[in-house]
Amino acid sequence: MQVVGKIQAIAPVQDNALNSVMTLLDRWAASKFSQDDSGMSVIRKSQAPALVDRRDEHFDGLDQSTFEVLEQIPGGDLTTHVRVLSGADRIHFNCTLSLSVTGGLAPPNIDLHAPRFVRDILGLELGWRASEDAERIVPTFIDVREADVETFLSLLQSRQRRLPLIVVSEYNGQTIAGDLHARVATDICGLGHTCRISREAAWAITQTLDKEWSCYNGAVRLFWPFRANQEDPRNHPLWTYDSLTRRGERETEVRDRLRRRIRERLLDASAFLADDPALDRFSRLRAQPAREPSAIGTTPDEVEGLKSDLAIATAALRERDDEIAVLKSNLEALNIALRSQAPRPGADEAGENAPPSTVLEAVVQGRSRHEGLVLFGADVEGYAKELNPEAGPPDKVLRYLDTLAEMAAALEKGPLGKSVPTWLKDRGVEASVESDTVKNNKAARQRRTFTIGDDAVFCELHAKPTDNVPPDHCIRIYFEKFDHSPHVRIGYIGRHFD
Numbered sequence: 001m002q003v004v005g006k007i008q009a010i011a012p013v014q015d016n017a018l019n020s021v022m023t024l025l026d027r028w029a030a031s032k033f034s035q036d037d038s039g040m041s042v043i044r045k046s047q048a049p050a051l052v053d054r055r056d057e058h059f060d061g062l063d064q065s066t067f068e069v070l071e072q073i074p075g076g077d078l079t080t081h082v083r084v085l086s087g088a089d090r091i092h093f094n095c096t097l098s099l100s101v102t103g104g105l106a107p108p109n110i111d112l113h114a115p116r117f118v119r120d121i122l123g124l125e126l127g128w129r130a131s132e133d134a135e136r137i138v139p140t141f142i143d144v145r146e147a148d149v150e151t152f153l154s155l156l157q158s159r160q161r162r163l164p165l166i167v168v169s170e171y172n173g174q175t176i177a178g179d180l181h182a183r184v185a186t187d188i189c190g191l192g193h194t195c196r197i198s199r200e201a202a203w204a205i206t207q208t209l210d211k212e213w214s215c216y217n218g219a220v221r222l223f224w225p226f227r228a229n230q231e232d233p234r235n236h237p238l239w240t241y242d243s244l245t246r247r248g249e250r251e252t253e254v255r256d257r258l259r260r261r262i263r264e265r266l267l268d269a270s271a272f273l274a275d276d277p278a279l280d281r282f283s284r285l286r287a288q289p290a291r292e293p294s295a296i297g298t299t300p301d302e303v304e305g306l307k308s309d310l311a312i313a314t315a316a317l318r319e320r321d322d323e324i325a326v327l328k329s330n331l332e333a334l335n336i337a338l339r340s341q342a343p344r345p346g347a348d349e350a351g352e353n354a355p356p357s358t359v360l361e362a363v364v365q366g367r368s369r370h371e372g373l374v375l376f377g378a379d380v381e382g383y384a385k386e387l388n389p390e391a392g393p394p395d396k397v398l399r400y401l402d403t404l405a406e407m408a409a410a411l412e413k414g415p416l417g418k419s420v421p422t423w424l425k426d427r428g429v430e431a432s433v434e435s436d437t438v439k440n441n442k443a444a445r446q447r448r449t450f451t452i453g454d455d456a457v458f459c460e461l462h463a464k465p466t467d468n469v470p471p472d473h474c475i476r477i478y479f480e481k482f483d484h485s486p487h488v489r490i491g492y493i494g495r496h497f498d
Contacts, residue, residue, distance in 0.1 A: 001079060005097035005267035007118055007190035008276055009137055010090055011126035018086040021093065021121050022065050025082060028117035029054075029067070048072055062087050062282055073110050076101045080115060083279055092278050093121060093128075095190075097267070111260060112267055119189045131276070134162040138193055141168075141185035146200040153208065155193070161225050164192040164266055169202050171218025171241055172390055172473070177255040180220070187259055191266040199390065212354045217241055217393045219355065220258060222265065233354075240355045242396035246428050355395035359475065360384045362394040363493055366401030373408045374401070375486040377452040383494030388472040396465050397493070400477060403429045404463070404488050411487035420461055420481055430467075434460040448478060450491025459491045471496055
């Protein structure tokens, strides 16, 4: 069995806390499993057999309840092992998911989720924390408005933060598909925290941390705990709105693909969490053999000697437990840091390549990047300033400019072999040629004539980063193709002409 996910939490003991937790577990089991005529447990939905073991134990003032489920999946077995330990002042919860492979070495292809009962249990108002000295667990998403920025930054930068932080920013007042933040929060309950941040909050965070650490314009970011990797923003994956939506899929498809990617990352990292020391101690205590009466000293000196030996052994065990706990914590931090530093397909690097926050910034970056390859008109920045601050998204505008520069480089080598709109469409850029009606209309033609370099250029080609949005959000990039270098010249980046 290989551990593939682990969720654990600790809370102060309250009246009936253990019973409340186990009631939710029993309710989940009753809804998921039934029994056949032989008394064997079967999964209600699939009617597949499953092994279910439920136990309650008491030892030395501690109560532990365990729940273990073994179920078959394509290519292997999935084990869900739950331990709930209640002592004098703390209740400890651990849910470990493990996979085994049947035949071959390839792991089973399964989309793992945290079990539903985890959300129910962590939703109990018991004051759950990720560990004894770590942050509180929030079972739903955290709504971050401008007034909440200071609290958000405290959580983000806390050395005690043990769980990853998923930041979902708004674009035009909502997240992808309208509910990405809520669905991610449900998916990763106990594995991380989910924050939905407004545009105003995103700007305030950007001004405080600098752009390379921020998340805005519909982007999503995964912030690992700040430990060995806190000095480099590129270790914290960023998915921009354009990188997520450029395939042209429906937003619900984009949302669900990203949800799975985030779940996989967080489950993968959680497998390296060190087990709660209290659970390990209970297991060792329960495994100790009972002392035979004949082995117990009968004289006062023998009793005192045994007591002294026991005290020395207990102190040594405590010292060893503390050392093991430190080593496990260090190993956990190292594994999470290594995962954060490993680039994965589908995520944008932040840092020096942080996406532009406005269309104007995209224009400035595009002009700087492609100097000598693409010629920009003198008034391009002025047109861009007239756009709504939320227009774009800006990273998509920059991608369009990058693709136009790619076309300019291709034209340096010879003809494209196809029309400009077709060539651009093959690379994810929507573009059109103006109609004959526009080209033959003097006023319309004049409106599409721009000063580029020393020339007045009529631009009959235009790229369309956005469509079907309000006019001050709808962007057009007017450009023209030339037979001599620079082969692409851009005269206008601004509002759609009414």
